[in-house]
Amino acid sequence: QLKAGKKIAQENALTNYYNFGIHEFHHHITLSSHLLGMAILICKRELFENWPREIQEVVTAAAHHATLEQRKIAAIEEEVVLQNFSPDNYQIHKLTDEEKSLFEDALITPTSPYREKIGKATLAMLGE
Incomplete structure (x- = not known):
């Protein structure tokens, strides 16, 4: 639909918008910060609860740290992507x-x- 020039809207993480080539067809971007990207850490509750308390705390702290770092990396990646869009060719609006x-x-x-x-x-x- 984008290649056909139909006026449609879509949502995507900014990095996906760029990496998937959507920017070649869709030149209007609204930065809403409403998407939440996730990398999920899965562990059986029974297994986790049977670990020593110290191990539980280390794993929980590491997961929290990884979350904060992932969010920093995502923000940096978005800034890098935004640098690829010329104001002459793209309309970018931050809510x-x-x-x-x-x-x-x-x-x-x-x-x-x-x-x-x-x-x-x-x-x-x-x-x-």
């Missing part, structure tokens, strides 16, 4: 705080069923 609030409000109803499935505890772990 203001007010626009971000309106965007979040608009998503309350359509995301409600998924938030219920995910659960408050999981959403809290994701920073909500």
Whole structure:
């Protein structure tokens, strides 16, 4: 659809937008910071709970550290990608705080069923 020149919108992490070549067809970018990229660390609860407390703490701390580092790397990667877009060829808009609030409000109803499935505890772990 993008190659055909149809006016459509899509969402993607900025690095995917660039690496997948979407930027060749779609020259309007809104930076909303609403996507959450994840690298999941999976461990059986029973196994984790049977580890010595010190091991649990080290693994938990390492996972927290990895999360913070991944977010730093993602921010750097986005800055690098943005440098590839000339203002002459691309319209880039970063949402203001007010626009971000309106965007979040608009998503309350359509995301409600998924938030219920995910659960408050999981959403809290994701920073909500």
